[in-house]
Amino acid sequence: MIHTYPLEEIGQINRQLDPCIIIIFGATGDLTARKLIPALYNLKRDNQLPPNFACIGFARREQSEEQFRKEQREAVGKYSRMQPLDESVWKEFEKHLFYHSSEFQKEEGYRSLKERLAQIDQEHGTKGNRIYYLSTQPEYFAVIIQQLKKQNLLYDVTTVKTKWSRVIIEKPFGHDLASAKNLQQQLLSHLSEEQIYRIDHYLGKETVQNILVFRFANSIFESLWNHRYIDHIQITVAESIGIESRGNFFEKEGLLRDIIQNHMMQLLTLIAMEPPANLHADAVRDEKVKVLQSIRPVINQDLDRIAIRGQYASGYTFGEKVVGYREEADVAKDSNIETYVALKLFIDNWRWAGVPFYLRGGKRLPKRATEIAIVFQRPPGILFSVQEKENNPNILVIRVQPNEGIALTINSKAPGPASPIQPVKMDFCYGAFFGLTPPEAYERLICECIFGDTTLFAREDEVFNSWAIFDPLLQHWAEKKEIFPNYTAGSWGPKEADQLIEADGRKWRLL
Amino acid sequence: METIVIQKQESHPSTIELELRHILDAMQGTNTMRACLLNLIIYTKDSPRRSYFEKVAQKIIEKFPSRIIFLSEYEKKDGLHTYVSVLTAKSGDNLIFCDLITIEFGESFAKRVPFIILPYILPDLPLYILWGEDPIYKNPNWLQLEKFIYKLIFDSEVIKQLPRFATSMANYLQICSYKIADLNWARIEEWRKLLAVSFHTADKIEGLQQTKCMKITYNCTESALFSHTKIQALYLQSWLASRMHWDFQSIVMNKKNLIISYSNQNSSIEVILQPTMLTTIQPGGIFSLEIDTVNNLHFLFKRSAKNPLHISIDFSNPNFCEIPTYYLFSSEESGQSLVQEIFHRGPNIHFFQALQIVKQIQDLVCK
Numbered sequence: 040m041i042h043t044y045p046l047e048e049i050g051q052i053n054r055q056l057d058p059c060i061i062i063i064f065g066a067t068g069d070l071t072a073r074k075l076i077p078a079l080y081n082l083k084r085d086n087q088l089p090p091n092f093a094c095i096g097f098a099r100r101e102q103s104e105e106q107f108r109k110e111q112r113e114a115v116g117k118y119s120r121m122q123p124l125d126e127s128v129w130k131e132f133e134k135h136l137f138y139h140s141s142e143f144q145k146e147e148g149y150r151s152l153k154e155r156l157a158q159i160d161q162e163h164g165t166k167g168n169r170i171y172y173l174s175t176q177p178e179y180f181a182v183i184i185q186q187l188k189k190q191n192l193l194y195d196v197t198t199v200k201t202k203w204s205r206v207i208i209e210k211p212f213g214h215d216l217a218s219a220k221n222l223q224q225q226l227l228s229h230l231s232e233e234q235i236y237r238i239d240h241y242l243g244k245e246t247v248q249n250i251l252v253f254r255f256a257n258s259i260f261e262s263l264w265n266h267r268y269i270d271h272i273q274i275t276v277a278e279s280i281g282i283e284s285r286g287n288f289f290e291k292e293g294l295l296r297d298i299i300q301n302h303m304m305q306l307l308t309l310i311a312m313e314p315p316a317n318l319h320a321d322a323v324r325d326e327k328v329k330v331l332q333s334i335r336p337v338i339n340q341d342l343d344r345i346a347i348r349g350q351y352a353s354g355y356t357f358g359e360k361v362v363g364y365r366e367e368a369d370v371a372k373d374s375n376i377e378t379y380v381a382l383k384l385f386i387d388n389w390r391w392a393g394v395p396f397y398l399r400g401g402k403r404l405p406k407r408a409t410e411i412a413i414v415f416q417r418p419p420g421i422l423f424s425v426q427e428k429e430n431n432p433n434i435l436v437i438r439v440q441p442n443e444g445i446a447l448t449i450n451s452k453a454p455g456p457a458s459p460i461q462p463v464k465m466d467f468c469y470g471a472f473f474g475l476t477p478p479e480a481y482e483r484l485i486c487e488c489i490f491g492d493t494t495l496f497a498r499e500d501e502v503f504n505s506w507a508i509f510d511p512l513l514q515h516w517a518e519k520k521e522i523f524p525n526y527t528a529g530s531w532g533p534k535e536a537d538q539l540i541e542a543d544g545r546k547w548r549l550l
Numbered sequence: 551m552e553t554i555v556i557q558k559q560e561s562h563p564s565t566i567e568l569e570l571r572h573i574l575d576a577m578q579g580t581n582t583m584r585a586c587l588l589n590l591i592i593y594t595k596d597s598p599r600r601s602y603f604e605k606v607a608q609k610i611i612e613k614f615p616s617r618i619i620f621l622s623e624y625e626k627k628d629g630l631h632t633y634v635s636v637l638t639a640k641s642g643d644n645l646i647f648c649d650l651i652t653i654e655f656g657e658s659f660a661k662r663v664p665f666i667i668l669p670y671i672l673p674d675l676p677l678y679i680l681w682g683e684d685p686i687y688k689n690p691n692w693l694q695l696e697k698f699i700y701k702l703i704f705d706s707e708v709i710k711q712l713p714r715f716a717t718s719m720a721n722y723l724q725i726c727s728y729k730i731a732d733l734n735w736a737r738i739e740e741w742r743k744l745l746a747v748s749f750h751t752a753d754k755i756e757g758l759q760q761t762k763c764m765k766i767t768y769n770c771t772e773s774a775l776f777s778h779t780k781i782q783a784l785y786l787q788s789w790l791a792s793r794m795h796w797d798f799q800s801i802v803m804n805k806k807n808l809i810i811s812y813s814n815q816n817s818s819i820e821v822i823l824q825p826t827m828l829t830t831i832q833p834g835g836i837f838s839l840e841i842d843t844v845n846n847l848h849f850l851f852k853r854s855a856k857n858p859l860h861i862s863i864d865f866s867n868p869n870f871c872e873i874p875t876y877y878l879f880s881s882e883e884s885g886q887s888l889v890q891e892i893f894h895r896g897p898n899i900h901f902f903q904a905l906q907i908v909k910q911i912q913d914l915v916c917k
Contacts (some may be wrong), residue, residue, distance in 0.1 A: 279669070355665035358630060359562035406669035434674055448674045453614075454586075461587060464674060529665035530694050537697065547697045549673050 066096025286369025
């Protein structure tokens with residue numbers, strides 16, 4: 040292969056990030072304070088931002104730039120992975136942080152934004168490059184894009200080659216398949232697909248990116264990665280927190296749209312995909328789409344058998360009494376929205392024939408944990424099954440968060456003459472091995488967007504295929520009233536979810 | 551081997567893992583190693599048994615490094631306190647330490663406790679529960695934990711309604727999805743092994759099948775921890791009866807002796823449980839077992855007065871008398887039997903069947 044950059048040594052990553060301005064829409068929201076500004080601050084601290092860089096917070100609330108900076112400083116002090124806040128870094132960072140107040144629908148707000156951007160370009164040398172980060176309610180996505188286009192703030196990629204404009208869109212991308220297609224259509228009337236960065240922050244996590252390395256850079260696992268050796272796979276996204284202040288959002292979306300349709304499907308596709316031809320964005324995403332297309336469609340009569348939903352009642356989280364979902368702020372007293380989902384899916388392809396993928400996600404579960412467990416088939420019990428009916432299966436666990444790492448459970452002989460077989464674990468912890476706090480997902484994703492690499496963002500057909508899987512289920516749930524609540528806050532979910540997997544002679548792993 | 555508890559500190563339930571990590575970090579660079587083979591939850595109420603179970607926990611980690619979650623319920627105090635520390639077992643140059651999470655709580659906080667424990671059970675490792683109270687007592691919130699249990703080990707010494715415990719336990723065993731063991735059953739493990747070894751040939755088994763009379767003497771001296779002293783003797787004879795397929799017939803009290811009758815094909819068997827006061831063995835411990843058969847075989851298994859771990863085995867018939875042989879029991883230190891019980895990973899069929907005999911006996915007593 041001919042190396043295309045003669046001054047760059049093979050194997051050395053030498054990426055030049057263009058100067059740019061990031062404009063965050065919905066800048067007074069939770070995501071900005073908890074994730075986006077801390078991510079930018081950490082990138083600045085790690086010298087990962089381009090020197091010519093600025094960030095503008097765009098929101099409806101009227102407030103001064105000083106007030107916005109003060110609030111964001113507090114947020115960084117509270118939520119940044121690097122503590123304590125480094126005053127000298129912050130002082131330098133806040134010089135590049137601005138605030139712009141306007142309603143999302145008002146043209147005047149965008150006109151003044153354009154002037155502001157031009158001024159910052161001059162002062163900070165950001166060269167007209169823009170990232171528009173849409174961290175708002177989904178209903179504003181189209182209108183914001185429309186207004187930006189009207190002010191020529193979105194460039195036509197076919198004609199403008201000296202500068203770029205990109206749009207990061209927060210999930211959910213649509214509410215179902217039809218609305219996702221509708222939104223895409225609206226976006227495409229002002230943008231091209233290569234300008235759209237649909238964010239799924241799970242893809243920015245080191246452990247998620249490591250799935251491909253783990254699978255395709257280690258021959259011992261990949262050779263076992265199929266229906267001949269794997270009994271089933273469990274993917275869990277558990278959160279100990281409730282819905283916090285997101286009552287309005289959750290009442291519209293529910294857990295399936297919030298977690299399963301996006302995050303969990305990303306994990307599933309990375310676990311199940313075939314090796315891509317190379318690591319370019321489209322090669323990786325092509326393989327992921329093939330997995331989604333191979334998922335066995337759920338048919339109406341199967342829905343209650345393969346999908347269970349739940350809603351939490353009051354209970355205890357780490358010993359503290361917590362209210363039930365229906366007692367949360369901005370939630371209907373008779374809400375039919377799910378805060379827990381358990382699912383069984385099959386991927387009908389050569390590799391995964393007959394292997395069930397059990398997915399579960401929920402709010403107010405006992406702990407925060409995202410894990411993928413690959414449960415291998417039990418060994419034949421010919422030699423060591425005299426006392427136990429069967430030996431424990433080997434389990435490979437990829438811990439996405441927290442305590443990122445990989446663990447393998449194997450059977451071992453306990454010391455002594457009785458020779459009982461005992462499961463033991465080999466455990467690799469990222470933190471212990473590499474000694475670094477891994478960067479937050481948003482740090483990585485913002486960098487990738489500035490660099491213009493879409494590999495870690497969802498492509499339109501990924502999103503559509505994923506919605507297509509869940510549309511029948513969403514319709515079914517919308518029409519069917521459940522007896523909620525059906526699980527205690529602080530427990531591992533409704534008993535029906537246990538029955539879903541136990542009917543197959545398996546059990547949910549305890550996390 | 552020496553066991554020590556270090557760095558005990560109060561912690562909020564949500565920060566237990568973090569605090570344990572801090573302790574672990576503080577021990578970096580020392581000659582220590584964190585180890586864990588299983589999860590062990592120990593539950594007891596405020597009683598003299600607490601210190602007994604603390605010793606048990608120490609004994610266990612010397613053999614099986616574990617994450618121990620020690621629950622102490624106080625009837626008189628209120629509130630809830632969580633502590634983290636590490637238990638360290640020193641053996642030669644190696645220092646192995648294990649996580650110890652201690653939760654002390656008043657009665658009114660009991661329902662919260664399962665929700666505190668749940669996030670701290672280590673996945674993919676078996677969960678044992680050492681239940682220092684009546685296992686029939688049910689806190690509905692414990693159901694949250696039940697599906698994860700591999701084995702529940704209880705101590706029938708603390709059973710409140712002794713005459714009914716076998717019935718309750720037998721019923722319980724039929725419905726629960728996990729294994730159940732009784733410490734009193736574990737305490738007679740050495741006797742069971744001894745009898746299995748002694749009657750391992752066909753002719754010896756044939757001799758045992760001809761039993762006419764069996765007498766078991768046990769130590770009836772009670773202590774703060776042991777008051778149901780006849781359970782071990784009851785278990786041992788029930789085990790033999792169930793293995794030999796004897797049919798239970800009746801039970802009578804004769805002075806202080808309990809006399810249990812069985813039938814075996816056309817003959818009858820009389821089992822006498824005889825209490826005796828001893829200081830050399832633990833309360834409830836079996837001192838001797840004597841068997842006479844219809845064809846005049848005589849077997850006597852008896853602890854040595856000087857060293858109760860030495861068992862002499864006498865076998866005789868009207869024509870000859872074998873030279874006594876000896877069998878050595880392993881140490882009866884606190885916790886030893888529990889460690890054995892953890893080692894034992896079989897399906898507990900013997901325990902279940904013995905329990906059925908005890909149940910028949912108790913049913914008759916309760917009538």
